[in-house]
Amino acid sequence: MCIYSSLSQSEIWLESPEDQNMDETQNTTAEARNEEDIFSILVATDIHMGYAEKDPIRSKDTFVTFEEILQVAQERNVDFLLLGGDLFHDSQPSTYCLYKCTELLKRYCLGDRPITMEYLSDPSLNFSFANTDSVNYEDPNLNVGIPVFSIHGNHDDPTGEQQISALNLISSAGLVNYFGKHTNFNSVEVEPILLKKGQTHLALYGLSHIKDERLGRMFLDKNVSFLTPQGDDWFNLMVIHQNRASRGVKSFIPDKSLPEMIDLVIWGHEHNCLIEPVQAGNNVFISQPGSSVATSLSQGESIPKHIGLLQIYKKEFNMTPIPLKTVRPFIYREILLRDFETLRQEYGENEVDSVANQALAIKEVEKVIEEMIQEAKDLGRKGNMLPLLRLHVGYKDEGQVFNAIRFGQKYQDKVANPKDVIKFRNHMRTSNTRTGDKEDKEFMAETVNLPNRVEDLVLQYFETNDVQLKCLNLRAFNESVMKCIDSNQPDAPIEVCNYLTKDAIKKLEEEAIEEENVEAFIIENNTKQHDVSLVDKILENKLGKKPVARRQEMEIDSGSDDDVSPVKGNDTTASTARGTRPARGPGSRGGRGSRGGRGSRARGKANPLF
């Protein structure tokens, strides 16, 4: 039985782990699979609409690529489009960005295309925070041709007093089905969207972005549970948006945290394309489609961008990577300049003085840049877009460093990012990266100790120098600054400061602290560790009386029943919910009767599955 598919082997079908031990004869041959039983799903993540919107050259990139994705969805005639978060780059996107998104979704996703999958779960649970009472393709007032399902990422997460995501907006217009939003920060219960196409049953679990530290803690404390439908013939597909790799002082979700009951995880957030499904330690398959736009000029982003055509037949699946044609080419390279002494040996002492040293460095860099431009051209991308280039130039000799911005000006009409084509890095040892010796390998590791992000740097500063802020909780403030930067929530630091001030005053009053003890009390109060992130706690407080005990709303049969899929998961608890969908006879959606001519859409629900 096959374990891995490769980018070229689109006809290889993988089986979910639990079936791999069964009799080989059960592996269905391609001939035996009926088109009407196969879910065909287009998978994409991290589209980052609105990224670089004000850049004179790249302003339209994300919109063009989102349109390409929607075109592929139409051409491939998929059952739905599944997005893994960060559809928007900002949590408060510009009006133009929202307009463009709405316009594209309406143009491509509404229409007369028949939808042949049945929605079987309870919309009030799946979309409880989206203010919709049905999956969008069952809305009697909309003619949806391609349903879109999306979780939110860290960029388009809910913000403000009302905890609204930009996804709420397009969801309220009926253009996407926004799911997987969880607002209880202590425990999470994931209710799957249940879909049926012919003989295939699909349970789609969505876990929108939660701060990694918090989610990691919840997994550890077994506070993440997955409701499972009755029966063992469900294909369990999960989509999440978290750190997968360790990054600086921030935490991440290790592959093995995932519950074993899941057959396949679509992993958002990570931008490098590792779309080919791989099996984690606990046998769960993971596919990481990667972003459809490079938002940083790092090596990982230079891996060609793909989306995936996921086909699911009963417990088997197949992922076919589809290269994106509209993505701006991005070429990444690293070189190490030959130093003064080496050049003198090569060209002779008289030829290389300090001026010539820099001139030779420029010449060397120019040569590589020209190669990179040619490499980008050779990709033959649509519309001959100007490429993004990033060349890391290692040097050992300060005299070789030249003005990178002025250097870039000569590539004004040849590259999309003339201002930051080159980054210099000080390299203390002599080597020639062109020859690829041992020291090249160390080049990459050089900056590991420098955190990537300003908040990590700040934390490091306070840790290293053994100083403390008096009145402000550093961690909370740092988090609010992150919210401000990452999620475009300009009010977050103010809100946090206000909260901390009020909180301190309240406590001072409650404890009736005398004036001379105020300072000590505040410092003590401030340095107390918080179990959960204070910033989120503040937001949580603001949310007020959200229905957190949602599980009680479900009709749960807690009695033992051997006929259900087994409860699994190391770090997780999987509970069995029966009748998650209230019985609803066919035709109970009265309004629908007024729309004829769409008989090809299977909407009857005569056979309750639960």
Next chain:
Amino acid sequence: MCIYSSLSQSEIWLESPEDQNMDETQNTTAEARNEEDIFSILVATDIHMGYAEKDPIRSKDTFVTFEEILQVAQERNVDFLLLGGDLFHDSQPSTYCLYKCTELLKRYCLGDRPITMEYLSDPSLNFSFANTDSVNYEDPNLNVGIPVFSIHGNHDDPTGEQQISALNLISSAGLVNYFGKHTNFNSVEVEPILLKKGQTHLALYGLSHIKDERLGRMFLDKNVSFLTPQGDDWFNLMVIHQNRASRGVKSFIPDKSLPEMIDLVIWGHEHNCLIEPVQAGNNVFISQPGSSVATSLSQGESIPKHIGLLQIYKKEFNMTPIPLKTVRPFIYREILLRDFETLRQEYGENEVDSVANQALAIKEVEKVIEEMIQEAKDLGRKGNMLPLLRLHVGYKDEGQVFNAIRFGQKYQDKVANPKDVIKFRNHMRTSNTRTGDKEDKEFMAETVNLPNRVEDLVLQYFETNDVQLKCLNLRAFNESVMKCIDSNQPDAPIEVCNYLTKDAIKKLEEEAIEEENVEAFIIENNTKQHDVSLVDKILENKLGKKPVARRQEMEIDSGSDDDVSPVKGNDTTASTARGTRPARGPGSRGGRGSRGGRGSRARGKANPLF
């Protein structure tokens, strides 16, 4: 024949001016008017969604009232909802505000309600900037129950590189029909939306907000033209969003600028409710519904808020004001404190020292505030909302002035705006406003010389003090600051500065100015008067190659034909467009055939009107 209706006389029908000289027997009696021939239109303007969104008390006000308006539209079973601009308070509304708007529109305006009016004009002309190819209720993918038509105002006008309004966003979702957007700043040609209901023909002219100075100039230069359909049985309804009253140094559009061919104008932008139609000098009826929320605590805003039910039958119309029930009560008053000497005469010299003087003033103000609170309660508004109060307190004696913010704190739980309940005004003369003598009348006039707005103050400063900015064009910069404040376009001043810098450099290069003459040249260049607003010009330049010669796209019969409505207008030119709508046989919208069960909607277009 009646000329005026009053708030209570909803059954009085007005006739358009040209018919008033006809035989009285032509005035249709109520009995003769057939329901199926009467257009029923709900009219509202200046809803300002998102205003005071961050105010702890008022945050939901605008959303609640917009919902009330949509509810009225449903209850009154209107043919459509007509909005006169400023649906949004910001040109870049918050995501929550956009979400709320979308959610409400989808909830109330989609549905199975039959629509019995025919759309007869060309959507590519009416909605040319809205990227839609049909009026929304003819979109085969949407089930629209209440069509909404809206122009933009000065608050939700198009912004940014792409010149996108928030209305474009909700229009792209198919929830409103956004019309009347004109991007050519030198001339405007208004193509009406043509609608037919039974025997009534309605031409709806939309003129979204244009800077008053510019539009005034265009009217003066006869560069505003109105295309008119063939036939003289059209009721010509116009909706605009401009200054109607003179405000400081800014210009306004006088009533008499309006073309005589218009029967009724719905005037947006002005917030005081003057919804009762009045006839202007040129016989055009004008109805000014006023805003549905008080965005300033001025006297005009304290007039009870209304929307209007406009009924149109052939050339007659009737406007029934509908009071809004969810609007927060707002009580406005002015008093003049009795001064030290008066009080001493009244209470005796020993009783009133400087401390008692202020205490008596506080007591007097408290008494009025309590009366105002009671007055608000007596309005019996829904939900017992805390009222808005504004008391202008005139004083002649500095010793009577007290801290207004501290004073307001005691009304924390009684009024919605405790921080600014009171405004003090220095009054140089002795009078007692309570007795209402002659000097009361002068109270209002006192601040006339003080402009309301910061940009007027700045202009005044430079005019009065005979100083000049050297490098910056003051007018342009002032305008960009206005855009920044009014339309939430934070980039406007930067864009304008960038443009002016580039422009200056370009001219310096072109004219090859020598170094010692640079300063003089810049000052000369700067002080040159611009015929049209520089800020708009900058935006215009950015727009690039928009199709401005749109009139050529229409099939215009320029030959003489007595059978067309006469060309009228003092300051305007009205041209006759025939066949503004390309011939389109019934059923040519193929996609529509797929939706049955909606036969009650008259969509056949078998009888071309042109």
